Amino acid sequence: MxxxxxxxxxxxxxxxxxxxxxxxxxxxxxxxxxxxxxxxxxxxxxxxxxxxxxxxxxxxxxxxxxxxxxxxxxxxxxxxxxxxxxxxxxxxxxxxxxxxxxxxxxxxxxxxxxxxxxxxxxxxxxxxxxxxxxxxxxxxxxxxxxxxxxxxxxxxxxxxxxxxxxxxxxxxxxxxxxxxxxxxxxxxxxxFAIWLSRSIILPINKLIYMAKQIGKGNFEVGPFTTSSKDEVGILGEIFNEMMHNLKILMSKNLEIVEKDRLVKELELKALQSQINPHFLFNTLNVISKLAYIEGAEQTSDLTISTSNLLRYNLRKLDEAVTISDEILNAKEYFSIQKARFRDRVSFEINVDDECLEQLIPCLSIQPLLENAFIHGIEHMENGAVIGLEIKKSTDVIVITVYDNGRGMTEEVKYSLLNTTNTLHEKRKSTGLGTINVFKRLELYYGKEDIVKIESKINEGTKIILTIPCSS
Incomplete structure (x- = not known):
């Protein structure tokens, strides 16, 4: 009943x-x-x-x-x-x-x-x-x-x-x-009050005890049993089913953890067979000093920029950095690309000083500049412009990366803004893809309206990031 x-x-x-x-x-x-x-x-x-x-x-x-x-x-x-x-x-x-x-x-x-x-x-x-x-x-x-x-x-x-x-x-x-x-x-x-309370309280206390045991990690607690067919009995049946599904899920998770452990071991062994990054940085510094001694100052500067860029890219991506650090990294990247494109491209930068100490996920700006080089102005023989503008507006900071390149279609714009897209970007870049940057920003700030793209064919592209100010 x-x-x-x-x-x-x-x-x-x-x-x-x-x-x-x-x-x-x-x-x-x-x-x-x-x-x-x-x-x-x-x-x-x-x-x-x-x-x-x-x-x-x-x-x-x-x-x-x-x-x-x-x-x-x-x-x-x-x-x-x-x-x-x-x-x-x-x-x-x-x-x-x-x-x-x-x-x-x-x-x-x-x-x-x-x-x-x-x-x-x-x-x-x-x-x-x-x-x-x-x-x-x-x-x-x-x-x-x-x-x-x-x-x-x-x-x-x-x-x-x-x-x-x-x-x-x-x-x-x-x-x-x-x-x-x-x-x-x-x-x-x-x-009636004693009978009704006993028929409700006793089974519920049993459910509470079982839930506490499961919360402590004891999944061997026996199944819930009751002779009543009322709502408490139905709740007990659902609890038993949930506990059974939880045991299955835990066993699957243990299998996944074990697989991840094996993969990490394999990755560690693979990394052990690669060149030590510190050895690479030291070698680049030696090349830079040698080029400077021989009078090749541009080669020296390019080597230093490459070393700084690699060192910055090897940071942990889950660490937050200041906008000032991101701008320095962007300048290093642009100096490397300047050696390639020379006078074909110019870099414009306009930043409010009060934005420099604001925190932002690591490698949020440089991949956008790289996307502008690769997909925007790479085909241009002269007059290419790539810009970075950072302004503070009330309680948000607006970061704009723009170029005057070939632009993009609405389909491409939609695919970039759709962070749930499972298709991989064509990897011509040295680091993170654009979609991954957008997704990391949304996860970091817990918002979905951070990114806005304005673009027309042969008229250039603007990628606008609107992020909250950190207190």
């Missing part, structure tokens, strides 16, 4: 049980409240009727004595209140055991109101002969109403007391049931 299914089944069950507890408690409280309200409403009406009857009798007495408009208005006002209470009495639910009493009570109220109206009419018409006897009758009826009101209150209390006891018993039983449901729900929640 999936974890999601477990949650969708057990959580609604627990929520339903909690809602049942709340519903039972709410219903029991609601019944007690309704019963209590019904009893209180009836008792309140009886007491109000009794009080309003006394007030009517009092204001009627005042009106008889003073016969003024103020007492008359008060009498009429309380008479309306008493009529309103009489109408409310009709709307009350009546039980069979007190139906007759309520009916007599209702007619007694009618008699009281009728006698009261008769007295007020006699006084208004100035008929003073009968109102004394009528007032005595009204007092008598008022005493009956008061007694009946008290009797009805007693009857309501006696009637609702057993009902109230039953409601209290029902409420107590519902409360006990609610407590039981609450205890059961709590126990179920705890059991």
């Amino acid at each position: 999936k974890i999601r299914t477990k949650l969708f089944i057990f959580i609604p069950i627990i929520v339903l049980l909690l809602n049942l507890v709340s519903f039972f408690i709410f219903e029991s409280g609601k019944k007690v409240q309704e019963s209590y309200n019904l009893m209180i409403d009836k008792i309140y009406i009886y007491k109000q009727i009794s009080n309003e009857t006394d007030k009517n009798l009092r204001f009627l007495s005042s009106y008889i004595i003073y016969q003024d408009s103020k007492n008359y208005k008060l009498l009429i006002n309380h008479k309306e209140k008493l009529k309103h209470l009489k109408n409310q009495l009709i709307k009350q639910s009546v039980k069979k055991n007190n139906e007759l009493i309520i009916e007599n009570y209702y007619y007694t109220l009618n008699s009281f109101l009728e006698e009261e109206d008769s007295i007020t009419n006699s006084l208004i018409q100035k008929n003073y002969s009968n109102y004394v006897e009528q007032y005595k009758e009204v007092e008598k009826i008022a005493s009956f109403i008061k007694e009946d009101s008290q009797n009805l209150v007693d009857i309501e209390l006696n009637t609702y007391y057993p009902i109230y006891n039953n409601v209290v018993k029902y409420t107590n039983s519902m409360n006990k049931l609610g407590v039981m449901l609450f205890i059961i729900t709590t126990i179920m929640s705890i059991v």
Whole structure:
């Protein structure tokens, strides 16, 4: 069973049980409240009727004595209140055991109101002969109403007391049931939480332990096993598959490392059979000094430039150098080519001094100049120009290598900018190819928009490098 299914089944069950507890408690409280309200409403009406009857009798007495408009208005006002209470009495639910009493009570109220109206009419018409006897009758009826009101209150209390006891018993039983449901729900929640956490935490802890062992290099840790088919079980199967693939990959890597070791040994043996570079540099220096002694100064300078160029090219390519070092190497290279091309080519250089100490990968500029010689101006008999311009712009340095040679087509431009091209360049150069230079710059700076080429056929070429300033 999936974890999601477990949650969708057990959580609604627990929520339903909690809602049942709340519903039972709410219903029991609601019944007690309704019963209590019904009893209180009836008792309140009886007491109000009794009080309003006394007030009517009092204001009627005042009106008889003073016969003024103020007492008359008060009498009429309380008479309306008493009529309103009489109408409310009709709307009350009546039980069979007190139906007759309520009916007599209702007619007694009618008699009281009728006698009261008769007295007020006699006084208004100035008929003073009968109102004394009528007032005595009204007092008598008022005493009956008061007694009946008290009797009805007693009857309501006696009637609702057993009902109230039953409601209290029902409420107590519902409360006990609610407590039981609450205890059961709590126990179920705890059991479910422990069961669900164990089914998730224990396998995950096992996976964590296996992952730590693999991280330490121990690939002999046993495969992950679990009886559950939930998401954790699926994760364990994927982990086992990943561990199996990792073992295969590690074995393949060990084979590759062993092959590389053998290749390095072969390369070392091959290098041991070659001329020692220091011996070559010393020999070139001797030739240079000998040429200088014999008066061949150009030959001496050319030999020194060749020695410096070879020494610079034998540096580690993963080392960063300053732009100043790259410019010196470019000048050495140009002096060698100047001996070949003589006045057919001129070299223009324009560099901001603040760029000289900026770091750049080794052999980033000289291969571009070499590309300009080989592919750009080599065919030109005169007027060839190769230039190097280095400027700082805000937070970048712009390096431009340009020539006025034959230019290149869009296809050639695309192949140079496509650093993922697996085709090898035609190797007529002495060092790195142009594509390799571009690729090293992108890897060094972690950007892909460093190189831009502007070129047209027979109008020359510009290779523009935009590199970030080092802090």
